[in-house]
């Protein structure tokens with residue numbers, strides 16, 4: 206196999222493809238939802254995002270020998286089918302975990318200022334404490350916030366410090382869901398929140414889902430929330446996406462089109478992780494650095510401080526949930542085209558950097574603010 210004339214079929218929404226895979230051969234970019242078996246009949250590599258269902262049927266009779274998904278989630282991949290056909294596989298674990306943690310912190314700071322509470326007086330429950338949940342845990346702990354953690358697989362593996370889901374639901378002021386979508390096995394997460402346990406949620410609490418839509422039974426959620434409008438809903442993921450239930454969308458305070466992880470840094474990191482995994486698959490040494498790919502993307506974020514800012518103001522200069530929410534609400538205007546608009550919002554998502562990439566200039570923050578900024582991921586000189 207020559208490594209310069211491979212046929213690569215890739216989702217058109219994967220960034221930095223030319224830089225990281227161009228030298229391996231010809232790249233054919235396709236809309237992820239439309240990639241089908243006939244597109245793969247001469248393909249060596251298939252690079253996807255979460256919207257391509259990689260099934261036995263998709264790869265049957267194709268010469269594909271490596272599949273990569275530039276995402277954390279893998280619920281769209283039939284890993285057993287790939288293994289049966291001895292096709293190499295890699296996802297991008299943790300690639301956009303910082304982006305999701307920052308999305309959550311930014312949302313919570315927004316709701317705290319709207320409702321007039323201090324985050325440090327709240328108890329936050331994190332369900333699913335993996336790459337995303339851990340980074341959220343680190344940030345919130347560093348801000349002095351009390352946490353309740355639920356992760357039965359980690360608990361079963363001997364990790365400590367977890368509570369049962371029911372007690373988390375009963376005690377947390379803010380509930381953040383960060384589990385993968387798992388339908389089978391010992392710890393399924395499908396409809397983890399449902400008609401039976403949603404009523405356990407405390408009055409006036411906040412429920413945020415940035416995992417996968419079906420982790421909450423959306424029909425039960427709508428029904429319950431109509432009786433419990435005191436609860437603030439923050440939803441980035443939807444059970445039938447790209448189709449969104451317009452009635453549920455109207456109940457949420459912040460609704461977004463599955464973009465919690467959509468930082469430029471997280472996306473490029475995802476492609477780069479596939480590049481290194483592919484190099485390993487074919488037994489060559491990766492030569493391209495992640496930092497070079499990010500530098501070439503050339504989207505610096507400079508934040509000039511005048512000394513009047515607090516943590517929320519600065520975090521919202523990196524990521525402002527309200528802008529995404531407004532675009533999302535606008536996309537619901539016509540039921541017929543709503544799913545296409547959902548995909549378009551994702552395809553044309555504005556450049557968003559992570560806190561670690563921001564350069565703070567102007568008036569130096571005092572120690573208290575500097576500590577908070579470091580807690581949420583800024584790097585201060």
Ligand SMILES: NC(=O)c1ccc[n+]([C@@H]2O[C@H](COP(=O)([O-])OP(=O)(O)OC[C@H]3O[C@@H](n4cnc5c(N)ncnc54)[C@H](O)[C@@H]3O)[C@@H](O)[C@H]2O)c1
Pocket residue numbers: 277278279298299301302305332333334335336337338355356357358359383384385386387392393394397415416417441442463464465466467
């Ligand atoms: N909205 C977005 O843009 C976005 C971005 C990144 C990831 N995600 C989703 O978030 C998920 C989590 O990401 P991650 O990087 O933390 O994954 P991860 O695999 O590192 O961690 C997932 C954690 O969830 C735990 N878990 C599994 N089943 C559980 C259950 N039934 N109840 C409670 N905990 C359970 C696991 O033990 C693990 O610790 C991904 O699988 C993906 O579906 C969404």
Ligand SMILES: O=C(O)[C@H](O)[C@H](O)COP(=O)(O)O
Pocket residue numbers: 218253254255256275276277278279301463464465466467551
């Ligand atoms: O699993 C992930 O990494 C995230 O959900 C990711 O943001 C999905 O993005 P998509 O592949 O749908 O563009």
